[in-house]
Amino acid sequence: MDDNKTTHIKHTPGYGIYILVWLALVTLTALTATVAGISFGKFSIAVALVIAMIKSYLVLSEFMHLKFEMKAFRIFVLVAILFFLLLIVLLFQNYSYY
Amino acid sequence: MTTENEVVVHAHRDDVGARMGMWLFLLSEFLLFGGLFLMYSIYRYNHQHDFHIAAEGMNIFLGTANTIILLTSSLTMALAITAMQKGNKILSLVLQIVTFLFGLAFLVNKFFEWSAEFKEGNYPGSPILTAKPSGQILYYGLYYTMVGLHGVHVIVGMTIIAFMIRFTIKGIINKDDYVKLENAGLYWHLVDIIWIFLFPLFYLIT
């Protein structure tokens, strides 16, 4: 079994990558606020959610080190997301009448 | 059973396992808020116009400011861990304290925001709110519940960080053993992610 004490990070990252990620996040926030003023009709919410998902991906992968952890961790997160998506899709089935 | 009066058995230390436990717990938190997001999606789908009207009353400036505050606090939290990895105890401590203060700033903003809403009569059970169309009542119901629950988690996160500050000062968290700080960071980042979704869904409905 692996040495439980060593952390997942074989190299110690610098501070720089986090600053870059933060800049991206702030930019995306500005983008989402600006875009909100433009009406995309039905797609407005989709655009907002896509930007939010990109931001979340950055936080998960970089700030939370998900990209450095064991594959199992990424599978766990995927399972939870898939479960949630399943619920929302099936729930909407019950509310859209056709 | 506890074996305190014996020679300490080689302590079973598993940092990966500790983080795994925290990640799994975070998944349950995700589903906790997920339930609310499910309700939001159904209620908004059924009251799209009313949600739009109600959202016009939101303070987009404060909302955006709070988003930037939380994102920056996530940055300082991540940097605090890196600092600890590099053995820079003072820097890590400073960054943890800054993170805590950002959390405080978020709550202060929230307080002002809610005070303004209450003054306008937009609180649960108020005569003004109850007279509005049901879609708008639901919007505010979801707003207070989701943002409120999120606020509770900000407070919990700040409490956890406060403990980490104490552990750092005492050296319990150090260059060779900082998984507690990592786990605190994970929790804080989840709080950030939830707000990343709350922000557009409540403040930016066109």
Added chain:
Amino acid sequence: MSNSSIALDGNGKLPSYLIDQGKRKGLLAWLLSTDHKRIAILYMIGVLSFFAVGVSLGFIIRLELLTPQGTIIDAQAYNEIFTLHGVIMIFIVVIPAIPAIFGNFFLPIMIGAKDVAFPRLNLLSWYLYIIGGTMILLSMVLPGGAADTGWTFYIPYSVRTGTNMIFTLSAVFVLGFSSILTGMNFLTTIHRLRAPGMGWFKMPLFTWSLYATGWIQLLATPIVGITLLLVIIERVFGVGLFDPTLGGDPILFQHMFWMYSHPAVYIIIVPAMGVISEIIPVFAHRTIFGYKFIAYSSIAIAVFGSMVWAHHMFAVGLSNNAEFIFSLLTFLVAIPSAIKVFNWTATLYKGSIELEAPMLYALAFIFLFSIGGLTGIIQGALNVDIYLTDTYFIVGHIHYVIFGGTGMALFAALHYWLPKMFGRMYNKKVAKVAFWHIFVGFNILYFPFLIMGWLGMPRRSYHYLPKFQIYHIIATVGSWILVAGLLIMFINLLRSLRTGEIVTENNIWGGESLEWKVQTPPIAENFEEIPEVTAAPYEYKDNDEPVLEKEEVN
């Protein structure tokens, strides 16, 4: 690992976990213990005590229903009693029982570990459980009266009723948190603490069942947590989310509630199936048939089980498409369970079957759960379900799958593992007498439910039409036989702890999983040395070869 300071007992063996070895002695050594085995015992005391309360409530219900009109209690009391019966039995007994008692005790041992991944969280889970359970008991005596909404807490009544809803819902929330932490603990334990050589497919099937269950506990419980929290918030603040007069949607509540409560029934049954998968091979002296199929079917049940919740809502007016999808998925979810039943049956085929008490309960499980499962499939048919919804047919189904299923598995597990846990053997003849009382009483009690439900007897009903009385009388008599059997069983088991024959051999029944290789009762750290695992857990001889010799139990 140093054990040099622990005194060996008279037989030169390390002392069992039952002997206090640390700083603390007596009660505190148990209440503050982080040893998974002691926590399991603490859970056992809690679960069985609450079971007694739940049985008593059921007993009262059956007495009341002897006559079509009021007999011994009034209508309000009746509503509170069936609500409490459901809340206690579901949230406080069958959901925790097998994972918290036998999962806690045996999961680490079965995978070759010294404890779970987070022992202190484990103890916290127990305290949360006790707090939640106590709150439910308190709700019975506090002013306002116990909840009277049924265990399903449907709005708007749960928002409007004057009874102790906030207290009750908070209790269920706390219990849910306990469940989430246990699930998280077991998942991490299985991922991180398996002994060298213990690959995923060398794990016992009970472990697989706990793994699948852990995921459901972790992901589904928060949904009911937030739903019930919202009812509390609605009662206190009137936010409108669950108030129809302000725009709240009662059907949405039902969706949110059943999104957890359906997967919850798989939390209830999957560990029970895991127990059966352990017992059948041992007492049939045959390798389990289709190990991988059973393992995967546990995962499949967890996955499919999260997609069928609206089959509890076929009568509320869902869209046609939605009803079609949920009905189809409901039929599909029966398949993995059926796979298990077929595999167990195939394991029995040409086995050398030994009808000890654990095996009797395991066989009863297969029989009763199959009846329950088949009645479930019937309800999956939309047109039939419209007719059967909220009748006693449903109540019969529930009790066949939960009591006939998990209940029997719980009793099987007690008879299988108690001698290992305490080093004492119960009276085997009395155990069988108890079994037959329970089995016969069970069927006399619950089969009439299926019949009168089909004839239109509504559930949760204080008054009923005289034509149903004969079924109610038969059922109530069955309940007396069942309760007599339960009493005989529990007294037999309890007495064995004090005066039962002492058991010293490691392998009491001839099992092959790791718990049968360690001391009886196990030492505090489970293993003197963590084992290196080479064999799969069910290596019995198959059809044509001679059956393994089993160690004789005196």
